[in-house]
Amino acid sequence: MSGRAAQRIDLRGMVLPVALVAAAELLVRSRGLRSDAIAAPSEVLLAWLRALVDGTLLSATAETLACAVAGLAIGFTLGVVLGTIFGLRGLVDELMEVTIEAIRPIPPVALIPIALLVYGFGYRLEIAIVVFATLWPAMIFTRTAIRGIAPRLFEVAKALELSPRERIFKIVIPAALPQIFVALRLSAAISLIVAVTVEVTANTIGLGHEMMMAQSSLHPDLMLALLVWTGVLGWMINAAMLLAQRLLFPSSIAERTGEAAR
Amino acid sequence: MRRARLATLAASFLVAVGFVLLWQAIADARLVSPVFLPGPDRAWSALVDGFQNGTLIQKWTGTLERMVYGWLLASALGICVGALIGISQAARAYLSTTIELVRPLPASAAIPVAIAFLGLSESMVLSVIAFGAVWPTLLATVHGFSTVHPRLYEVATALGMSRLAVIRKIALPHSMPDILAALRLSLTIALILSVVGEMLASRDGLGSWILLAARSFRSQDLFAGVILLGVTGFVSAMLLNLVEAWLLRWRSEGRR
Numbered sequence: 001m002s003g004r005a006a007q008r009i010d011l012r013g014m015v016l017p018v019a020l021v022a023a024a025e026l027l028v029r030s031r032g033l034r035s036d037a038i039a040a041p042s043e044v045l046l047a048w049l050r051a052l053v054d055g056t057l058l059s060a061t062a063e064t065l066a067c068a069v070a071g072l073a074i075g076f077t078l079g080v081v082l083g084t085i086f087g088l089r090g091l092v093d094e095l096m097e098v099t100i101e102a103i104r105p106i107p108p109v110a111l112i113p114i115a116l117l118v119y120g121f122g123y124r125l126e127i128a129i130v131v132f133a134t135l136w137p138a139m140i141f142t143r144t145a146i147r148g149i150a151p152r153l154f155e156v157a158k159a160l161e162l163s164p165r166e167r168i169f170k171i172v173i174p175a176a177l178p179q180i181f182v183a184l185r186l187s188a189a190i191s192l193i194v195a196v197t198v199e200v201t202a203n204t205i206g207l208g209h210e211m212m213m214a215q216s217s218l219h220p221d222l223m224l225a226l227l228v229w230t231g232v233l234g235w236m237i238n239a240a241m242l243l244a245q246r247l248l249f250p251s252s253i254a255e256r257t258g259e260a261a262r
Numbered sequence: 263m264r265r266a267r268l269a270t271l272a273a274s275f276l277v278a279v280g281f282v283l284l285w286q287a288i289a290d291a292r293l294v295s296p297v298f299l300p301g302p303d304r305a306w307s308a309l310v311d312g313f314q315n316g317t318l319i320q321k322w323t324g325t326l327e328r329m330v331y332g333w334l335l336a337s338a339l340g341i342c343v344g345a346l347i348g349i350s351q352a353a354r355a356y357l358s359t360t361i362e363l364v365r366p367l368p369a370s371a372a373i374p375v376a377i378a379f380l381g382l383s384e385s386m387v388l389s390v391i392a393f394g395a396v397w398p399t400l401l402a403t404v405h406g407f408s409t410v411h412p413r414l415y416e417v418a419t420a421l422g423m424s425r426l427a428v429i430r431k432i433a434l435p436h437s438m439p440d441i442l443a444a445l446r447l448s449l450t451i452a453l454i455l456s457v458v459g460e461m462l463a464s465r466d467g468l469g470s471w472i473l474l475a476a477r478s479f480r481s482q483d484l485f486a487g488v489i490l491l492g493v494t495g496f497v498s499a500m501l502l503n504l505v506e507a508w509l510l511r512w513r514s515e516g517r518r
Contacts, residue, residue, distance in 0.1 A: 012352075012355040012356055013355060013356065013357075013358055013359030013360070014359060015356060016356055016357065016359070016360045017359065017360050017363060037375070037378035037379045094270040094273070094274055095270070095273055095274050095277045096274065096277065097270075097271070097274045098271070098274040098275045098277065098278040099274070099277055099278040099281055101496070102278060102492065102496070103492070105492050105493075105494075105495030105496040105499060106488060106491060106492035106495065107450075107453050107454040107457055107491055107492075107495060108454070109454050109457045109458050109461070109469075110457055110468075110469075110472065110487070110488045110491040110492075111488065112461070112473075113472045113473050113475065113476030113477075113484055113488075114298070114476065114484060114485075114488065116476055117297070117298055117476050117479070117481065117484070118298050192368065193368040193369075193370065196368045196370055196371050197368065197370035197454075197458060200370045200371065200373050200374065200458070200462070201370070201458050201461050201462060202461070202473075207371075208370065208371065211371065211374045212374050214374070215374035215375075215377055215378050220378060223374050223375065223378065224375065226371075227367065227371055227372070227374070227375060230367065230368060230371045231363075231364075231366050231367040231368075231371070234366040234367070234368065235366045238366065
């Protein structure tokens with residue numbers, strides 16, 4: 001009964017996407033519509049296959065992902081380190097507040113011209129912007145997570161006479177890890193979005209740039225294929241991160257309270 | 263308590279001043295080429311010059327208008343579609359899959375498509391902003407509507423309220439905290455996409471202005487523009503915070 005209801009809802013959900021795709025296909029086919037903006041879905045699929053076979057799709061994807069991952073690795077690590085310091089040392093956090101709040105609201109894309117001046121086109125330009133964009137969520141999530149650690153854990157650390165280093169690696173990081181992972185998932189999504197944005201705006205590598213090239217050379221089929229592919233990529237990254245979160249921290253909340261009680 | 267907070271804030275401000283002085287020292291000692299890094303003195307005078315001869319004001323209003331219009335468009339769209347999905351089972355069944363399919367697309371990836379349809383025009387920039395900034399508001403509205411206590415809907419049915427009245431008198435006020443938080447997030451997105459749109463379509467605004475400054479190696483103008491964009495982000499978020507506190511004042515009053 002419930003299964004049938006669920007199935008019916010699924011089908012109704014598919015009506016609009018299927019109708020849109022069919023309408024686009026019919027419109028282009030029957031009228032012989034030639035447009036710079038729209039292509040028949042079948043042509044889009046063919047363009048995707050062509051790009052896949054001649055290698056441009058994979059190399060552009062590799063460029064985008066390389067920038068996103070490198071930027072994420074640097075920005076996220078920096079953010080976690082800063083967040084750990086600010087979370088453990090309230091005074092440092094208070095003293096840095098005005099400086100941080102002055103820098104944080106700068107839109108990452110506003111830094112593109114500066115990075116362009118310093119690095120020119122290429123990987124470093126894109127990585128620099130991704131670093132700036134992923135730094136903040138990592139910092140804020142880590143700081144909040146560490147503030148939320150049960151004070152009793154710090155008492156235990158004191159009783160065990162752990163060194164500051166041991167305290168961070170054995171108590172603080174494990175206790176804050178589930179929340180830090182949530183920050184990683186968010187930052188991963190941000191890193192792809194920012195990488196594509198830099199490519200669309202300025203850079204000469206990656207999926208975003210290929211898309212702009214396809215648009216300006218009047219290949220709507222390739223442009224739409226790349227657009228859909230970028231969406232699929234983002235969706236896959238998010239799904240993989242969600243799966244990892246479920247596998248690594250199956251019941252993060254229960255785990256944490258259990259640890260605190262122990 | 264209050265005095266201690268003021269003292270740390272003052273100390274924190276002094277730290278920030280220290281960083282600016284450090285920046286000045288680095289620029290003066292030419293540790294970094296002045297082509298990349300102007301001192302704060304040069305950035306400041308570029309800011310003052312820009313305001314005095316009016317160019318910076320003109321670019322700034324351009325960006326602000328674009329951001330606000332795009333944001334309003336996205337917010338209206340997000341609340342309307344969100345309310346439709348939140349109140350109607352049928353709308354939810356038909357629309358939610360499509361939304362889940364479109365939502366993961368980075369808004370900037372939609373720019374080439376928007377250019378293909380609308381050209382390098384103002385409406386292209388506005389539709390990209392609306393597309394990118396609509397999601398937080400839309401999802402918050404749907405979420406807010408779904409957390410209304412079912413009994414309130416039953417009461418509404420018993421009172422014979424129309425659907426529009428249910429939305430206006432029950433569901434929207436209930437969803438207000440969610441929606442306001444989303445509106446703040448979407449304003450940030452709107453600012454980012456305004457800058458991107460200006461850079462790409464060369465519309466009159468701070469985005470195209472700083473790109474031009476970078477291309478002609480006027481780093482002091484570039485930094486002035488970036489500072490102004492940071493100020494814009496900061497002030498707009500603060501204004502929305504105030505609006506939020508004012509609109510939600512019934513919450514703290516209720517607790518008393």
